[in-house]
Amino acid sequence: MIGKLKGLIDEIGEDHCIIDVNGVGYVVHCSARTLSALDRVGTATTLYIETYVREDMIRLYGFGTALEREWFRLLMGNVQGVGAKVALAVLSTLSPSELANAIALRDIAMVSRAPGVGKKVAERIVTELKSKAPAFAGEASGTIGLKQELGEGVxxxxxxxxxxxxxxxxxxxxxxxxxxxxxxxxxxxxxxxxxxxxxxxxxxxx
Incomplete structure (x- = not known):
């Protein structure tokens, strides 16, 4: 399984990029946030990769940070109705810290800003990931935990x-x-x- 790619940017598309690693071009699907952070074609980059293998397809999803990749895994693996497309839409709209903050504050409106994420899906995200938000909040974990305590009155x-x-x-x-x-x-x-x-x-x- 591929966990990370380090190579040259060969192409940047609307929902993917191609990374040239020693002459082999890897098609990597990314969030809009990750794509916008890439430099120009021909420059070096490193992406953290989540590899999905099915009988008829191998697909690579790329992220600028390991934390963003962990949130992708968290969304995909813990929230009913959230697949790769929805997870990428959420991460295109909210940074990991913003997402953790929204979950801690049960800010359904903020999560539902992501394209294709309705109120019901946003509510499932903030409900089912509430206990996991502090662990994946990175540097903001202390703040997120405090906000949860404030919200719960403890x-x-x-x-x-x-x-x-x-x-x-x-x-x-x-x-x-x-x-x-x-x-x-x-x-x-x-x-x-x-x-x-x-x-x-x-x-x-x-």
Missing amino acids: APTPVADAVSALANLGYSRDIAANAVAAGLRAAGENADTGALIRLGLKELAK
């Missing part, structure tokens, strides 16, 4: 109070949670509300 009191305080100042709850999460990482789990508010405001001022 976040520590200083954290919840700090988020509420920033929200009362006019920031959206999502932005406030991001800022407080950054402050929590800097100050540690025992930080009080005042410290988290100050650090959150400092983060927002950047």
